[in-house]
Amino acid sequence: MAARLSDDERAQKLRPLLAGGWALASGRDAIERSFVFDSFTSAFAFMAAVALHAEKMDHHPEWFNVYNRVDVTLSTHDCQGLSARDIALAAHIDRVASKLL
Numbered sequence: 001m002a003a004r005l006s007d008d009e010r011a012q013k014l015r016p017l018l019a020g021g022w023a024l025a026s027g028r029d030a031i032e033r034s035f036v037f038d039s040f041t042s043a044f045a046f047m048a049a050v051a052l053h054a055e056k057m058d059h060h061p062e063w064f065n066v067y068n069r070v071d072v073t074l075s076t077h078d079c080q081g082l083s084a085r086d087i088a089l090a091a092h093i094d095r096v097a098s099k100l101l
């Protein structure tokens, strides 16, 4: 069971993500980011790469795709809030996106 991030962990691990383009979701303990790619196929390649890693992590994003845009929200359902798994997945998502943007 993933534990909710402590205040210290939020300061240390969440802050770099928020500085790098992620934002706190309103109304829930989650982070969100929108990515705009050059085409639908690039957006889908991004989603495919993230999906494979998410499955390996057993930790999955909540996301919405329309054409070249992908909106991603990360939170841990098991603890109804942000856990270290969300931090790890966000970092992976940024690595995948940086290769496609």
Ligand code: HBI
Pocket (backbone or CB within 6 Å): 058, 059, 060, 061, 075, 076, 077, 078, 079
């Ligand atoms: N993904 N975001 C998220 N949060 C979870 O709690 C979660 C998940 N993927 C799989 C998963 N939990 C399973 O470990 C549990 O449903 C058993």
